[in-house]
Amino acid sequence: MGRAMAEAIKLRDAVAFSGSFPLLSGVNLTVGVGEIVLLNGANGAGKTSLLRALAGLVSITQGSISVLGYDLRQERRSVRREVSLLGHQSFLYEDLDATENLAFWLKAEDTRDDRIAEAFSRVGLTDRLLVTPVSKLSTGQRRRVTLALLYARNQRLWLLDEPHAGLDASGRETVDSLILDASHSGTTVVFASHELDHARTVATRSVLMSGGAIAADVKDQTEGGAANGS
Amino acid sequence: MHRFGQAHSRADQIQRSLGLLALVGMIATIWLGLFITPPDQFMGDLVRLIYIHPPLAWVAFIAYGMNFLASLAYLWPRTRDLRWDQLAGASAEVGVLFTGLTLVTGSIWGRPAWGTWWTWDPLLTTTALLFVLYLGYLALRRVPDDHELRARRSAIAALIAFIDVPIVYFAVLWWKSLHQAPTVLNPTTHKTYIHGSMAWTLLLGFIAFTLTYAWMVMIRYRLGAIETRALESQVSSALRDRQLEGSHE
Amino acid sequence: MVRDALRIARKDLRIEWRTRVTAYQVIPFAVVVIVLFGFALGPDPQRLEPAAPGVFWLAVLLASVLGVQRSVAIELREGAIDGLRLAGFDPAGIFLGKLCALSGQLVILEVLLGVITAIVFQVSLASFWLLIVATLVATLGIVAVGLLYGVLLASSRVRETLLPLLFFPVVAPVLIAGTKTWQAAIAKHASTGLGWLELLVVFGVVYCCIGIVSFGPLMEDA
Numbered sequence: 001m002g003r004a005m006a007e008a009i010k011l012r013d014a015v016a017f018s019g020s021f022p023l024l025s026g027v028n029l030t031v032g033v034g035e036i037v038l039l040n041g042a043n044g045a046g047k048t049s050l051l052r053a054l055a056g057l058v059s060i061t062q063g064s065i066s067v068l069g070y071d072l073r074q075e076r077r078s079v080r081r082e083v084s085l086l087g088h089q090s091f092l093y094e095d096l097d098a099t100e101n102l103a104f105w106l107k108a109e110d111t112r113d114d115r116i117a118e119a120f121s122r123v124g125l126t127d128r129l130l131v132t133p134v135s136k137l138s139t140g141q142r143r144r145v146t147l148a149l150l151y152a153r154n155q156r157l158w159l160l161d162e163p164h165a166g167l168d169a170s171g172r173e174t175v176d177s178l179i180l181d182a183s184h185s186g187t188t189v190v191f192a193s194h195e196l197d198h199a200r201t202v203a204t205r206s207v208l209m210s211g212g213a214i215a216a217d218v219k220d221q222t223e224g225g226a227a228n229g230s
Numbered sequence: 231m232h233r234f235g236q237a238h239s240r241a242d243q244i245q246r247s248l249g250l251l252a253l254v255g256m257i258a259t260i261w262l263g264l265f266i267t268p269p270d271q272f273m274g275d276l277v278r279l280i281y282i283h284p285p286l287a288w289v290a291f292i293a294y295g296m297n298f299l300a301s302l303a304y305l306w307p308r309t310r311d312l313r314w315d316q317l318a319g320a321s322a323e324v325g326v327l328f329t330g331l332t333l334v335t336g337s338i339w340g341r342p343a344w345g346t347w348w349t350w351d352p353l354l355t356t357t358a359l360l361f362v363l364y365l366g367y368l369a370l371r372r373v374p375d376d377h378e379l380r381a382r383r384s385a386i387a388a389l390i391a392f393i394d395v396p397i398v399y400f401a402v403l404w405w406k407s408l409h410q411a412p413t414v415l416n417p418t419t420h421k422t423y424i425h426g427s428m429a430w431t432l433l434l435g436f437i438a439f440t441l442t443y444a445w446m447v448m449i450r451y452r453l454g455a456i457e458t459r460a461l462e463s464q465v466s467s468a469l470r471d472r473q474l475e476g477s478h479e
Numbered sequence: 480m481v482r483d484a485l486r487i488a489r490k491d492l493r494i495e496w497r498t499r500v501t502a503y504q505v506i507p508f509a510v511v512v513i514v515l516f517g518f519a520l521g522p523d524p525q526r527l528e529p530a531a532p533g534v535f536w537l538a539v540l541l542a543s544v545l546g547v548q549r550s551v552a553i554e555l556r557e558g559a560i561d562g563l564r565l566a567g568f569d570p571a572g573i574f575l576g577k578l579c580a581l582s583g584q585l586v587i588l589e590v591l592l593g594v595i596t597a598i599v600f601q602v603s604l605a606s607f608w609l610l611i612v613a614t615l616v617a618t619l620g621i622v623a624v625g626l627l628y629g630v631l632l633a634s635s636r637v638r639e640t641l642l643p644l645l646f647f648p649v650v651a652p653v654l655i656a657g658t659k660t661w662q663a664a665i666a667k668h669a670s671t672g673l674g675w676l677e678l679l680v681v682f683g684v685v686y687c688c689i690g691i692v693s694f695g696p697l698m699e700d701a
Contacts, residue, residue, distance in 0.1 A: 019376035020465045025472040057561060081567040091562030093553065095494045104490050105566055107482075133497065211475035363648040370645065373635050379700050383631055386693055387645065390627060393689070394649045397682055401652035404674065405659065 008033045008157060008188040009054060013063035016053055023049035023058065025212035031190065031205075036183050038199045039192040041209035047192040048088070050209065051159040054190065055085040068157055084155040086163055090146050094135035098125065098145045101134060105149055119152035123174055139166040144174070151178055158182060160191035164198065176202050241452065248445040255438025262431040281431055283335040285439040286328050287357060293325025293443060294360065294392060297367075301388035304381055312458055315381035318388060319371055320450035322364055324443055329361045352403040359398050363391045377461060480572040487568070487576025492583070494553060501584045505545050509592050512538040517599050524601050531600035532661030535592060536654050540621065542588055544643050547625035550581050551633055560633065560698065570695030574626060578690065582615075582622045589614055602665055609669045613660040613676050617653050620683035623690045624649050630697045652682055 009031040016024040024046055031037055039047045052058045054067055056076040065072040070079040092101050102119065103111040120130060123144045134142060143166055150158065158179070164172045179189050179202055193199040200206060208216040263281035300318035303309045336354045337347050348354075371384050495501055516534040520526050554560040563573060593610075597603070628645045632638040656675040663672030 015469065017376075017465065019379075020461060020468055022465075022469045022472045025469055055565060057564065077564075077567075080565045083565070085561075085565055087558065087561070089558030089561070091558050091565075093490065093494060093559060094556060095497045095553075096490070100493065104486065105562065107486065107566070212472045359648055359651055366641070366645040366648060369641060370632075373637055373641070375635070379634075382696070382700055383635075386631060386697065387628075389693075390624070390649060390686075390689065393685060394652070397652045397678065397685070401655045401678055404678075405655050 007031060007066075008035070008068060009190070010066045011063065012065075014053065014060045014065045015062035016049060016058050016060050018049075018058075022212055024053060024060070026063065027213050029207065029214055029217075031188060033188055034183055034186055035205060036179060036189045036203045037191070038196075038203035038206045039190060039209060040196060040206055041192075041215070045209040046212040047209050048161055049212070051085065051087075051161050051190065051192060054157070054159050055083050056080045057085070082155050083157045083159060084150050084153050086146055086150055086158070086160040088161060090134075090142050092134045092142065092145060095133055097131050097133050098137070098148070099130045101145065102149055102152060106152055115152045116148075119148035122151050122178075123148045124170070140168060140171055143167055144171065147174065147178060154187075156187055158187055158189045158191070160189065162193055163191055164193060164195055172198065241448075245445065245448050245452070248441060248448060252438060252441035252445045255434060255441055259431060259435045259438045262427070262434065267427045267431050279335055279339045280428075281435040283332065283339055284432070285435040286332040286335060287353070288436060289439045289443045290325050290328040290332055290357065290360070292440065293321045293328060293447075294364065294395070296321040296447075297325060297364075297388050298392040301385035301392075304385045305389075312377060312381060313455070315377075315384065316451050316454035316458065317447070318384065320447045320454060322367055322371075322388070323450055324446045326361065326364050326368060327446075328439075328443065329357055329364065332357050333361060350402075350406055352399065352406045355402045355406070356395070356399045359402075360395065363394065367391055377458065480569045480575070483569045483572030484575035484579065487573050488580040488583075491550065491553070491577060491580035495580070495584060500549055501546065501588065505542050505549075505584075506588050506591060508545065509538045509542040509588055510595055512541055513592065513596055513599055527600045528602050529662075531596050531602045532658045532665065533654075534600065535596045535661065536617075536657040538592055538596075539585070539589060539618075539657075540647065540650060540654060542592075543585060543618075543621050543625055544646060546581050546585060547622070547629045547646075548639065548642060550577055550626065551629035551638070555633060564698060570698050571691040573698070574690045574694035577626055578619065578622050578687070581626070582618050585618050585622065586615065589618065607664075609660060609672045609676065610664045613657065613664075613672065613679055616676070616679045616683045617657045620653055620679060620686055621650050623683065623686035627686065627690050627693070627697070630694065633697075634700060652678065656682070 007030050009029060011027045011029045014024055014027040015022060027046075027050060039050065041047055049058060053060060053065065053072075056067070056070075056072055056079045059076060060073055067079050068082050072079060091105075093104070096104070098120070099111045099116060102108070102116045103113060106113065106115060108116065125141070125144050125148060129137065129141055134145065137145070143163075147163075150160075160179075163175045163179075167175065179191070183189055191199070191203075196206075206218045207214055208218075259281055263278050267278070267281075269275045269277060297318045300314045300321060304311065304314035304318065333354070336351075336357070340349055340351075340354075341347050367384065367387055370387050371380065373380065373383075375383075513534060516530070516537070517527065520530050520534075554563065593614075625642075625646055628642055628649075629638075632641055632645075635641065656678045659675040660672040660679070663669060663675070
């Protein structure tokens, strides 16, 4: 149940404030369906704010913003159902275990839902870990749980804030393969990362942010995913 | 940047006239109240507090009513404007001041009349609770945050508090009425003894205090407006700085 | 809305079951409060007995603040509240779910506390139906106000100190009405308690409605 559109994301001079501090100072960005975009930039450049704005969590006060066909200045809440955000916080309930978390967040009827088992096996989480409370899992394991949720929800737009952070080599491979698979099935992915060399092998395009706006936009010639021209 | 008292002369005029009228009204009330009106049969000169205490309470209730309406106006999408929030805040501050004074004058009145500094009189008790309720509201307004966020939070807190007021009043009223209240003179039911010059003075008192309230709210409101203007210019320069930060990299 | 409410309520109760915070921390705290009041008011039964209902409700109110803080804190850890917004949970459902879960926990506390109060303060309880209904309704009202302020202050750094200051004046009528209904129940004059019960119902309905309507906007700022 989505809206037909040419671009997945379109921002024009978008401005967002937190109090009197401008998080975004005029972002211009267009992303086509199925692209994999790497968001690059120093700390404080506005990467997290941009991702949150695209998820409809931060309100844009000037300019225009359209995500998956939704005008976020009119209906900020509607887009959330079709977007997955992977942030610095895990959004998990620490006192529950991974299975219970997924059952809750997926709004499943119970924990025996097939999607859950499949998601866990996809991200490589074994049985024992599935029944320990999240608070007892390592950062990497928690990240895998959130990746499992990401995979299971299967939304059209993925917004990932430093998805590789805290993961070992196999974890990073998992992230990469998840992103590539998703892109092949039509999901648009925007992810922020400091690990440029690694990230560039996945992304089809690299965007540099600075001072709350886009400073540079580079399309990689290397094969990274099924991207439309834009 | 505007210099205080320069550009908005019309608002200044209104403010000055309000202040003047209020002052005249207060002086007249005090003069009439202290010297011209007669002392009461039973309470003697103590009755002169009637020109202060009920008007103070009246103004306090107006202030909270205003706070409620302004908060509603802010929350209503079509009339959303930070100025309503300013008005709500200004009104609440003046309201808390007048509420405090109401409690003090009520207490002073009660002491010679009943021998205690405090009785659980329904109106006075409700007023005491209002005092604390709105102190909390003011504490909430002090939390440093984005102005829009603070305005929204305060407005909803104001609603929660105001809707509680009638409930509190009835609860305290029933609570107290279960204890056969002493049939000694009760200041709040004293109206039957008011006549002639006392009535006019009382009316004048109400008017004078209301004018004082309006004058104080206006001053506080304009102070808040200056703060907001300062913030707006700060916001635009912050935006420019951030954009420059981007182009330098 | 109802489905979301049930999910949230189940989730909150499951977390409580795992961590036993209400059971092992809040209930003992309330018991301590009752005992301390016993010390404060003296061993003379003539003084203790009339004070029992008031002390009970004070202990409940103090425990409620703890409960609300905990309920809100659960959502703020790891940003679950943002997750709830993103996952499209109906805010009114979230409010109702948390309301039911926390009220349920408090009711268990109240039963225990009621028994303990009766013992420590040496009163005999009768007119149980009045007690039960009044206590239930009062609890819903208290929790509604608590959750409203809790989420209002969620993004504020001073939530822990500001919540009690805002909460207690607003629930003062519940303290009065709750105490009066218990007194009526003890004195076996159920009819006098009915008026107070009405007030509790009005309070509960008003603040539950406010909660249902404003939880969404409040969450957006959290």
